[in-house]
Amino acid sequence: MADLLNNLAIGFGVALSPYTLMLAVIGCFLGTIIGALPGLGPSNGVAILIPITFSLGLDATSALVLMTSVYYGAMYGGRISSILLNIPGDEPALMTTLDGYPMAKQGRAGDALVISGVASFVGAFLATIGLMLLAPYLARLAYQFGPAEYFALYLLAFSTLGGMASNNQAKAALASLIGLGIAMIGQDGSGVPRFSHGNLHLLDGIDFLVAIVGLFAVAEVFVFLESRGKESSIGVKLDKVTIPFKDIAASFWTMIRASGVGFVAGVLPGAGASLGSFLAYMSEKAVAGEKGGFGTGVPRGVAAPEAGNNAAAGGALVPMLTLGVPGSGTTAVLLALLMTLNITPGPTLFTDRPDVVWGLIATLLIANFVLLAMNVPMVKIFVRVLMVPPAILLPGVTMISFVGIYSLSGSYFDLLLMIAFGVLGWLLRKMDIPTVPIILGILLGGNMEDALRRAMTLSDGNVSYLFSSPIAIGLWIFAVLGFVAPMFLRKVLTKPQRITD
Numbered sequence: 001m002a003d004l005l006n007n008l009a010i011g012f013g014v015a016l017s018p019y020t021l022m023l024a025v026i027g028c029f030l031g032t033i034i035g036a037l038p039g040l041g042p043s044n045g046v047a048i049l050i051p052i053t054f055s056l057g058l059d060a061t062s063a064l065v066l067m068t069s070v071y072y073g074a075m076y077g078g079r080i081s082s083i084l085l086n087i088p089g090d091e092p093a094l095m096t097t098l099d100g101y102p103m104a105k106q107g108r109a110g111d112a113l114v115i116s117g118v119a120s121f122v123g124a125f126l127a128t129i130g131l132m133l134l135a136p137y138l139a140r141l142a143y144q145f146g147p148a149e150y151f152a153l154y155l156l157a158f159s160t161l162g163g164m165a166s167n168n169q170a171k172a173a174l175a176s177l178i179g180l181g182i183a184m185i186g187q188d189g190s191g192v193p194r195f196s197h198g199n200l201h202l203l204d205g206i207d208f209l210v211a212i213v214g215l216f217a218v219a220e221v222f223v224f225l226e227s228r229g230k231e232s233s234i235g236v237k238l239d240k241v242t243i244p245f246k247d248i249a250a251s252f253w254t255m256i257r258a259s260g261v262g263f264v265a266g267v268l269p270g271a272g273a274s275l276g277s278f279l280a281y282m283s284e285k286a287v288a289g290e291k292g293g294f295g296t297g298v299p300r301g302v303a304a305p306e307a308g309n310n311a312a313a314g315g316a317l318v319p320m321l322t323l324g325v326p327g328s329g330t331t332a333v334l335l336a337l338l339m340t341l342n343i344t345p346g347p348t349l350f351t352d353r354p355d356v357v358w359g360l361i362a363t364l365l366i367a368n369f370v371l372l373a374m375n376v377p378m379v380k381i382f383v384r385v386l387m388v389p390p391a392i393l394l395p396g397v398t399m400i401s402f403v404g405i406y407s408l409s410g411s412y413f414d415l416l417l418m419i420a421f422g423v424l425g426w427l428l429r430k431m432d433i434p435t436v437p438i439i440l441g442i443l444l445g446g447n448m449e450d451a452l453r454r455a456m457t458l459s460d461g462n463v464s465y466l467f468s469s470p471i472a473i474g475l476w477i478f479a480v481l482g483f484v485a486p487m488f489l490r491k492v493l494t495k496p497q498r499i500t501d
Contacts, residue, residue, distance in 0.1 A: 003136075004132070004133075004136075007136075007354060007358045008132070008358065008361075008362060010354055010355060010358045010359070011355075011357075011358030011359050011360075011361050011362030011363075012362045013359075014061060014355055014358070014359030014362065014363070015065075015359055015362035015363040015365075015366055016362075016366075019062070020061070020062065020065055020359070020363060021366070023058075023062055023065050023066045023069065024065055024066075024069045024363050024366060024367045024370060025069075025370055026066065026069075027065070027066045027067065027068070027069025027070045027072075027073060027367070028069050028070075028072065028073040028076075028367055028370050028371050028374060029073065029374065030045075030049065030070055030073065031045060031069060031070035031071060031072060031073020031074040031075075031076070031077060032073040032074070032076050032077035032371070032374060032375065033073075033077065034048075034049075034070065034073070034074045034077065035073060035074035035075060035076060035077025035078040035079075035080070035093075036077040036078070036080040036081055037081070042070070042071050042074035042075055042078075042313070042329075042330040043216060043329040043330045043332075043333055043436065044216045044217065044220060045070055045071075045074045046067050046070055046071055046074075046330055046333045046334060046337075047212045047213055047215075047216040047217055047333050048213070048216065048217045048401065049066075049067065049070055050067065050209060050212070050213070050333070050336075050337055051209075051213065051401060051403065051405055053066060053067065053337070054340075055403060059341075060338075060341040060342075060343050060353070060356055061355060061356050061359050061360070063337060063341060064334070064337065064338065064341075064356060064360055065359065065360060065363045067334055067337055068317070068334065068360060068363075068364060068367075069363070069364075069367050071313065071330050071331075071334065072124055072310075072313065072314075072364065072367055072368070072371060073367075073371060074330075075120065075124065075309060075310045075313045076117065076120045076124075076310070076371050076375050077375075078093035078096075078309075079093055079096050079100065079113070079116040079117075079120065079302075079306055080113065080379075081093075082096040082097045082100050082101070083096065083097075083100035083101060083103070083104050083109060083112045083113055083116065083302075084101075084104055084109060085101075093277070093305075093309065095277045095278055095280075095281040095304075095305035095308075095309075096116060096277075096302060096305050096306055098281070098294070098295050098301060098305075099112075099294065099295060099296070099297050099298055099299075099300075099301025099302050100112045100116065100301075100302050101297075102295070102296055102297030103297040103298075103299070103302060105297070106297050108297070110242060110379075111242070111244045111247060111299070112299075112302050113375075113379050114242075114243055114244060114248075114376055114379070115244060115247055115248060115251060115299050115302050115303055115306075116302050116303070116306040117372065117375035117376050117379065118248055118255075118303075118372070118376070119251065119254075119255045119258070119302065119303040119304075119306035119307040119310075120306045120307070120310045120371070120375070121310075121368055121369075121371065121372040121375075122255040122256070122259055122307050123255065123258065123259040123262055123263075123306065123307035123308060123309070123310035123311035123312075123314075124310040124311065124313065124314055124364075124368050124371070125365070125368045126256075126259040126260075126263065126311060126314075127259065127262070127263045127266065127310065127311040127312070127313065127314025127315050128314050128361065128364045128365050128368060129365075130263050130311075130314065130315065130318075131314055131315070131317055131318055131321075131361060131364075132361050132365075134267070134318055135317075135318050135321055135322050135350070135357070135361075136350060138318060138319075138322040138323070139321075139322040139346075139347040139349075139350045140347065143347050144471060145323075145471065146455075146458075146469070147450075147451045147452070147454035147455040147458065148451075148455050148465055148466045148467070148468055148469060148472045149469060149471045149472045149475065150447070150448075150451040151448060151451040151452050151455055151466060151472075152466065152471075152472045152475035152476050152479065153323060153325055153475055154325065154444050154447065154448040154451065155448075155475070155476070155479045156325075156475050156478055156479040156482060157325045157326065157440060157444065158176045158437065158440060158441070158444075158479075159479040159480070159482045159483040169483065171431070171432065171433045171434065172433075172434055172437055173437075173483075174433060175428070175433050175434050175435065175436075175437035175438050175441075176437040176438070176440065176441050177441070178437075178438050178441065179437055179438035179439065179440055179441015179442050179443075179445060180441040180445045180448075181441075182206055182211065182438070182441065182442050182445070183205070183206075183441055183442050183443075183444075183445025183446055183449075184445065184449075185202055185205055185206055186202060186203060186204055186205030186206070187203060187204075187205070188449075201411065201413040201414075205446075206417065206442065207414060208336045208339070208340075208439070208442045208443050209336055209340055209405065210405060210414050210417050210418045210421065211421050211438070211439065211442050212333055212336055212439055213401045213405055213418055213421075214417070214418040214419065214420065214421025214422045214424070214425060215421050215422070215424065215425035215428075215435045215438065215439065216333075216425065216435070217398070217401045217422075218398065218401060218418060218419060218421065218422025218425065219421075219422045219423075219424075219425025219426045219428075219429065219435075221398050221422065222422055222423065222425075222426035223426060223429060226426070243376065244299070247299040248299075250299065250300070251299050251300050251302075251303035254284050254300045254303045254304050254307070255303050255304075255307040256307075257280075257283065257284065257287075257304075258280035258281075258283070258284060258303065258304040258305070258306075258307035258308040258311070259280075259307045259308070259310075259311040260311070261276065261279050261280045261283055261308055261311075262276035262277070262279070262280050262307060262308035262309060262310070262311030262312040262315065263276075263311040263312065263314065263315040264276075264315065265279055265308070265312050265315065266311060266312030266313060266314060266315020266316040266317075266318070266328065267315040267316070267318045267319060268319075276308045276309050276311060276312025276315070277305040277306075277308045277309035277312065278305075278308075279308065280304045280305055280307060280308025280309070280311075281294075281301070281304045281305040281308065283304075284300060284301075284304035285301075285304075288300065312328070313328070313330070314364070316328040316330070316331045317331060317334075319331075320334060320335055320345055321345055321349060321350075321357060322345075322346070322347060322349075322350075323345070323346065323347075324344065324345040324346045324447070325444070326440065326443075329436035329439070332436060332439050332440050332443060333439065335443055336439070336443055339443070343356065401418070402415060402418075405418055
């Protein structure tokens with residue numbers, strides 16, 4: 001307990017500086033706006049804004065505080081278009097449409113937005129507490145990991161990360177292989193060039209930030225161009241916003257239970273907020289039974305998925321910080337940011353850079369209160385974001401992407417490569433192939449290869465060494481289950497049809 005209090009004192013010493021607080025508020029505001037825009041979501045939002053951190057010359061702590069505030073803010077904001085338009089701002093907000101939109105059609109759009117905001121706060125706040133308590137212990141456990149365990153852990157991440165995001169498990173596996181193939185470009189562990197085809201720009205490999213911004217931000221522009229600028233309009237108007245204290249009180253235990261379910265889902269490498277939202281909603285629906293009225297516009301049906309997906313967002317930071325393995329698509333992007341800033345996530349991060357870890361945790365505790373203060377009284381302002389024409393928004397996104405990447409590398413080749421990744425991202429979307437496993441392959445492919453190389457060196461080429469410890473065997477079992485389970489859950493996880501008048 002004394003160590004925890006000392007660490008928190010370090011964290012709040014960082015978080016309570018005016019500069020850090022300002023970055024947290026800005027990140028929360030921008031994240032909520034990004035989350036409110038249908039289709040962008042936290043992964044795209046963080047990927048789009050990462051170049052800004054380099055343009056501004058932010059240090060590691062400041063950059064991480066800004067981006068995680070954007071992450072939390074986007075998780076809050078995703079509910080706005082789900083409730084008003086019946087269009088999820090991102091995949092984790094999908095379950096919110098089931099009761100959020102029916103509530104809005106009943107004339108209770110304001111109530112639904114306030115309940116979802118409070119549920120988001122409860123889920124995210126409890127998850128941050130969980131991160132604070134659990135992460136140090138998991139970091140100590142990580143010291144038991146050798147090359148065989150890390151190889152199995154990376155395999156687990158690849159097996160599960162694309163599973164819920166794709167309608168076809170084979171496509172998720174293909175995406176992972178594409179990412180691993182891209183990670184092989186450059187020089188291998190012994191310094192021998194491969195797949196560079198004599199191009200000097202490729203000898204150092206492909207910068208994962210170039211791939212991330214291309215696959216997310218630039219691809220979004222191509223999708224917009226293909227749609228010829230078709231814009232959406234608000235389906236349900238937002239009238240007076242009041243605080244429904246009775247409904248919030250009635251949903252309190254729902255928020256607590258959903259937060260626990262979501263946090264556990266977030267901690268599992270690769271599960272992420274989508275699974276947390278789904279499990280939280282379905283578990284509460286089972287508790288309520290047929291008389292609960294889930295799917296007809298009940299407050300508990302809004303509170304459960306929002307608490308679940310925001311708790312999962314916090315839980316996903318646990319494996320990223322302690323093991324260096326992202327728990328979700330957005331934490332994969334955050335992992336890229338850390339690696340670019342020469343910070344290696346893992347057990348040593350807690351001892352080598354406690355200011356970064358505990359400054360982040362303390363800032364997130366504060367950011368949750370900032371988000372609650374923003375998302376209840378200022379909800380009408382964020383709703384207006386839905387009226388911003390994409391023709392104005394996306395050129396700005398493109399400009400930020402190009403300026404940020406060029407300021408990072410100073411290479412025109414990287415700009416051309418970013419456009420190529422944008423075209424690839426657009427094609428993958430048309431084929432319904434998820435892009436997050438590709439990013440994961442580029443990020444972790446080199447580490448996975450190094451772990452395999454060390455394991456084979458230590459065992460003199462004996463493959464059975466990969467199954468030589470209980471931890472490794474457990475991770476292999478979870479990897480197989482994580483790959484196979486979505487095939488059986490596919491019908492249950494089918495996206496609900498849009499409700500029309």
